Amino acid sequence: xxxxxxxxxxxxxxxxxxASVAGIGAHMDVTDFMKMLLAVLVIFYVIGWGxxxxxxxxxxxxxxxxxxxxxxxxxxxxDQADEDTADAxxxxx
Numbered sequence: 001x002x003x004x005x006x007x008x009x010x011x012x013x014x015x016x017x018x019a020s021v022a023g024i025g026a027h028m029d030v031t032d033f034m035k036m037l038l039a040v041l042v043i044f045y046v047i048g049w050g051x052x053x054x055x056x057x058x059x060x061x062x063x064x065x066x067x068x069x070x071x072x073x074x075x076x077x078x079d080q081a082d083e084d085t086a087d088a089x090x091x092x093x
Contacts, residue, residue, distance in 0.1 A: 002059050008048030015044035 019040040023033040 002055070004052045004055050007052040007055065008045050011048030011051065012041050012045040016041050 016037060019037055023036060028036070
């Protein structure tokens with residue numbers, strides 16, 4: 001299974017970096033800057049958490065499909081091998 005626990009933190013920190021650069025570039029007042037930064041961090045943490053859930057569901061469905069496909073092809077190979085063995089036994093008689 002894919003490790004996705006760091007996704008919300010990474011998204012939040014990238015958004016914080018962009019907000020910090022924008023705030024410093026705009027020469028914002030410190031109190032306004034801190035309020036804006038806190039809001040950005042909280043909002044993007046929630047967005048990152050949602051992205052993590054979506055990614056986890058997508059990969060869970062993908063793994064289920066691969067597992068299901070693998071089981072079906074494995075059963076078909078076993079059935080084919082049994083038929084080949086039966087055919088070989090009949091030819092020997």
